[in-house]
Amino acid sequence: MTLNVVILAAGKGTRMRSDLPKVLHPIAQKPMVQHVIDTAKCLGSNTTNLVYGYGGNKLQSAIKDESLNWVLQAEQLGTGHAVAQANDLIADEDTVLILYGDVPLIQTQTLDALLAVKPKQGLAILTVNLDNPTGYGRIVRKNEKVVGIVEQKDANSDQLAIQEVNTGIMALPGKQLKTWLSQLSSDNAQGEYYLTDVIAMAHRDGVEITTAQPQSAIEVEGANNRIQLAQLERAYQLREADKLMLAGANLRDPNRIDIRGNVSVGMDVMIDINTIFEGKVEIGNNVNIGAGAIIINSTIADNAVIKPYSIIDNAVVGEDASAGPFARLRPGAELKQDAHVGNFVEMKKSVLGKGSKAGHLTYLGDAQIGEKVNIGAGTITCNYDGVNKSLTQIDDGAFIGSNSSLVAPVEIGKMATIGAGSVVTAKVEDEQLAVARGKQRNLNDWKRPSKK
Known part of the structure; x- marks a missing residue:
């Protein structure tokens, strides 16, 4: 399979109340879109296309990645229009995976599962069941088979009652995708070209449509305002905290830890509240880290103690060593x-x-x-x-x-x-x-x- 990823990142994000493009707002001190790009790399994509629009200069300054194809969407006329801007970069034999720059918590294993259920000549949609599906496009089925997606503003009362919704993430065959994109119409409540309309076209053409679902709904949630951004931040931090605990760390309170990079821990590590980890941090066995400590790009060896409110920045703390309270180890210490x-x-x-x-x-x-x-x-x-x-x-x-x-x-x-x-x-x-x-x-x- 030749995997071609298209990441949609052209929106302004007016509700963020910011001059910064929406997808550059950070989760764990990393732009949302960078999380998505990193996930695409973990999938082993052959090509990754980033469709951008508002704040393009800021976006290109913040995301330094030579492997990306930058695709300009000069006018924001809907998701279908956005994907169509990458048509020239999509080969007929490609499997095209559509991702979103403001959905940063999507996990590699979820996308692997989506790609695994995709028929060879068909398409696969990532869906999720919500108790309150308001605002989402509904998955329309007949005889349990997906036949289309209807947007909230275009849905009738029966369709509004459907709880299975579209996440927007889908995997499609390149040749058919380009054909369907050329047939899109903006004759709808929003006056936009909906990518979701290709589902009905696929059903019309007799193309097999399958679905997969994420382990958790938070994976497919986006951030349209700062409240939602904060909710995603907390969800991300809890997910990272779970990883540390499964690896052998005892967290005094998983709700009060911030991980802004990659942290590895040994066994029987004790981490107190309000600790912050940035960059690449390696922690050995039987390490004790006190409340309020900040550890950045550092190595902490077995049996070391970092006492409360100490800053360890690009430093090395050896076996049985201790620092703090209120100590500061700067780069090269x-x-x-x-x-x-x-x-x-x-x-x-x-x-x-x-x-x-x-x-x-x-x-x-x-x-x-x-x-x-x-x-x-x-x-x-x-x-x-x-x-x-x-x-x-x-x-x-x-x-x-x-x-x-x-x-x-x-x-x-x-x-x-x-x-x-x-x-x-x-x-x-x-x-x-x-x-x-x-x-x-x-x-x-x-x-x-x-x-x-």
């Missing part, structure tokens, strides 16, 4: 095995060695720190001179006293000690004590300022 950073410690492009610790109120930037190093509160690696970034190297077993400033480039030797409050500008050799601070003076006749 790495905690080796059993290392620890505490509250209000920030790391950037630095490695904290095995068993080393920085308990609180510290900035470690462009630093290579060895094993079993203790870094006191208020320590700063002064890595930036206003023009260049320089390295601070702290060797195994060193002790850095509180409120020290290490002015890079500088090296602190093994088992060296830095006295509290020191400003270190030159190399400290192994096992040396460095005290770099002004001599204390106590003045007897000094008087405090008085209020004027």
Whole structure:
């Protein structure tokens, strides 16, 4: 089978009350249409055509994908008209799958099931049964066979009572599709060319029509306003939360987690409330992630602990290591095995060695720190001179006293000690004590300022 996907994404989305094209509004921080494009790729489509209209420049700026064929629908005259714009890109032997850029939760397995029931020379429609089908085109059957679809505004009272509705998603043979599209009429309540009219044409021509249904109705729901967008967001997040729990994670509350990328977890992972995961995140076994943590494109190894309200951004947390609460690991930060950073410690492009610790109120930037190093509160690696970034190297077993400033480039030797409050500008050799601070003076006749 040669699969040719046509994604309809030309609508303005007036009810969104936004200058942004509707399909660019995000679910899990990714445009709705990008979800659909990614799903099409998972199907192994040979060709993917994106039919666009309103906000085309914004759409092309946001969706960078060389594999897409961009098809302009200059006037929005209905779904049938939209698909017809891709006629020149459809071969007779293709199976054409119609998808929608504002229906982001459709799953690969649902579309696989639809394609599986499609007759070789026939077509297949994805339908769903709704308790309240208002607004949807109804599936009209005779002797249990699909004979057509009638839109809400064109339906009579008997047809309005039908609960099986059209989702708009269908798979059709390329040759017949092009023939049927050329026969569409806009003689209806909306004055548009309905794609759904091809179903009646297929029945007229004796073409076999089959149906499939999604596992859940939410898969085929679209977003026409921000309320519906928020509902899809929550449904997506619950679906992702289910995946984590099935993989071995214990979520304190599946309703209070946000996944905006791809997260993999090991066994016996504990994730507290209001956590956010972005990009590619890999979490090992027996990891504990505290409330309010934000983890972005990072790796968390076995037995690590991320305490509440910490930000782990493009960083690595090693086995048995811990960060937080209120720690921030910026890009290039790495905690080796059993290392620890505490509250209000920030790391950037630095490695904290095995068993080393920085308990609180510290900035470690462009630093290579060895094993079993203790870094006191208020320590700063002064890595930036206003023009260049320089390295601070702290060797195994060193002790850095509180409120020290290490002015890079500088090296602190093994088992060296830095006295509290020191400003270190030159190399400290192994096992040396460095005290770099002004001599204390106590003045007897000094008087405090008085209020004027």
